[in-house]
Amino acid sequence: MIIKVLLSIWMAVIISAAFLYAGAAAGFPGQTSRILFFHVPQAWIATLSFLLSMIASCIYLARRSVKTDHLALSAAELGLLFCILATATGSIFARATWGSFWNWDPRQTSIVILLMIYGAYFALRSAVPDPEKRRVFAAVYSILAFVTVPFLVFVVPRITASLHPENTMNPAKPGMDPKTLKVFLGSLLAYTGLFVWMLRLKIRLLRLEGRQEPEFVISEKLKQEGEKG
Amino acid sequence: MKEGLNFVLGVNLIIWFGIAFYLFVLDRRIRKLEKTSQDV
Numbered sequence: 001m002i003i004k005v006l007l008s009i010w011m012a013v014i015i016s017a018a019f020l021y022a023g024a025a026a027g028f029p030g031q032t033s034r035i036l037f038f039h040v041p042q043a044w045i046a047t048l049s050f051l052l053s054m055i056a057s058c059i060y061l062a063r064r065s066v067k068t069d070h071l072a073l074s075a076a077e078l079g080l081l082f083c084i085l086a087t088a089t090g091s092i093f094a095r096a097t098w099g100s101f102w103n104w105d106p107r108q109t110s111i112v113i114l115l116m117i118y119g120a121y122f123a124l125r126s127a128v129p130d131p132e133k134r135r136v137f138a139a140v141y142s143i144l145a146f147v148t149v150p151f152l153v154f155v156v157p158r159i160t161a162s163l164h165p166e167n168t169m170n171p172a173k174p175g176m177d178p179k180t181l182k183v184f185l186g187s188l189l190a191y192t193g194l195f196v197w198m199l200r201l202k203i204r205l206l207r208l209e210g211r212q213e214p215e216f217v218i219s220e221k222l223k224q225e226g227e228k229g
Numbered sequence: 230m231k232e233g234l235n236f237v238l239g240v241n242l243i244i245w246f247g248i249a250f251y252l253f254v255l256d257r258r259i260r261k262l263e264k265t266s267q268d269v
Contacts, residue, residue: 015238015242016242
């Protein structure tokens with residue numbers, strides 16, 4: 001509980017610092033560069049979520065534990081949510097700097113393909129009625145879907161000409177303003193904390209839903225009978 | 230410009246506290262449900 005309260009305060013501090021402490025980056029119209037503190041952490045969380053979903057899916061296929069399926073599903077859901085948020089904030093930046101919300105820039109196109117790939121993950125899950133088969137198919141699909149992530153997120157936008165800023169706003173490159181860097185790293189930390197909080201809530205919710213499922217009731221009864229016998 | 234920035238900051242803070250409040254409420258409700266399902 002204390003950690004969650006601290007995280008809430010930390011996020012509020014980061015939001016305030018993004019507007020009051022860090023300066024606007026040179027070479028960008030007005031205050032548009034401040035979107036860096038929100039857009040990049042959202043994209044980072046989306047990538048992290050898809051990676052986590054893939055790892056959990058691998059573990060599920062090896063151990064067939066429902067808990068890991070819950071983790072894979074929760075991570076994929078949050079990944080899709082943060083991917084949509086990153087696309088939305090990116091579009092706001094595009095409107096202010098490139099003149100239009102959508103330009104079919106390689107970065108925008110690759111993110112749409114990624115959204116469709118992970119959208120299909122949920123379509124697949126809802127299309128298979130048998131829970132065991134659904135988990136296996138989803139796990140295999142999640143692993144295959146993640147193969148495209150490094151290609152679509154890191155490779156495609158870098159091998160093609162893109163309007164997306166790389167050098168001026170990339171924290172990995174030297175020369176970033178120290179104040180901006182501090183707020184940016186703080187924002188990454190806050191978003192990661194928020195992701196962990198949301199992920200845990202989603203897993204707990206899935207576990208509760210699982211207890212209502214008939215297959216869970218049957219397996220619990222079988223377990224109880226096994227213990228008696 | 231400063232006023233515009235303060236307005237956006239205010240909107241962002243309101244959105245964040247709204248999200249945080251929702252997550253706290255959700256956390257509480259899930260905890261209650263977990264307790265109920267354990268009792269059953």
